[in-house]
Amino acid sequence: MSNIWDDEWLNRRYYEGLLPEAAERHLHLAARSYADDVRAEDHLMDAIAIAPEHMVVYLGLYKFYFYKGRLNEALATARICLQRSAAELGIDPDWRKVRERQADFGSFDAPRARFYMFVLKAYGYLHLRLGHLATGSKIMDKLIELDPTDKIQARVLLEVLQKKEEDDDE
Numbered sequence: 093m094s095n096i097w098d099d100e101w102l103n104r105r106y107y108e109g110l111l112p113e114a115a116e117r118h119l120h121l122a123a124r125s126y127a128d129d130v131r132a133e134d135h136l137m138d139a140i141a142i143a144p145e146h147m148v149v150y151l152g153l154y155k156f157y158f159y160k161g162r163l164n165e166a167l168a169t170a171r172i173c174l175q176r177s178a179a180e181l182g183i184d185p186d187w188r189k190v191r192e193r194q195a196d197f198g199s200f201d202a203p204r205a206r207f208y209m210f211v212l213k214a215y216g217y218l219h220l221r222l223g224h225l226a227t228g229s230k231i232m233d234k235l236i237e238l239d240p241t242d243k244i245q246a247r248v249l250l251e252v253l254q255k256k257e258e259d260d261d262e
Contacts, residue, residue, distance in 0.1 A: 115143035119152050132156060132193055147176055147207075154214070167218040174215050177208040187212055197238040209235060209244045216246070220253060229253055 106116065115138075122135035133190035135155055139149040150173050165199055179184045183194045196202035197209055215233030232253070235246035 109240065110212060111146050111148055112143050115139040115146065115149055118142065119149065122152060124154075126159065130162065147173060147180075150176065158214075158218075163218055163222055167215070167222065170211060170215040170218055172213045174208070177204070177211050181208055182203055185209075187215075187231065190234070190238065192238050192240075198241050198243055200243070209239060212238075213244050213246060213249075220249065225257075 111119075118135045120210045122139070125131040125135060133153075134155065136149070136153045139152060143149050146185075150169060152170040154166055154173060157163070157169055174187065175185045178187075178190070181195050183190050195205040195208065197205045199206035200206060212231060212235055216228050216235065218228075219225075219231060220228035229250065232246045233249045235244055236242055236250075
């Protein structure tokens with residue numbers, strides 16, 4: 093039986109050759125080094141240096157920061173992902189200026205638009221977690237505006253925020 097961290101595991105390719113092999117290997121090495129913050133982060137930065145145009149390397153960094161509880165750094169990385177996603181869609185990089193008609197935000201058949209929505213939700217959630225309640229609430233409102241059927245489930249986060257505000261008033 094092979095070890096999960098053997099060369100075969102480190103050399104596997106998930107991204108159909110779209111991500112340079114060296115960058116993907118650094119993502120795998122970051123996962124293997126997860127307990128060692130400095131080493132894992134170094135691998136993530138190496139992946140970004142190799143493939144700065146690929147969103148997946150930024151997602152790796154975002155997840156690392158998020159799960160390590162480094163929420164300010166996760167927020168900064170989510171902002172990068174949001175801007176890159178907006179550029180891929182050809183929409184304004186300022187989420188406040190984005191309009192529903194600019195992309196098919198409510199469709200699961202529009203992967204780039206859905207990705208934008210998930211990144212925007214993460215960005216809003218981080219604002220809420222960091223206590224930036226007004227900004228987080230505005231982002232959730234924007235999600236509902238872009239996706240009135242709320243497939244992204246922004247209303248749930250707004251309801252939690254409203255409940256918290258009601259509890260704080262008591």
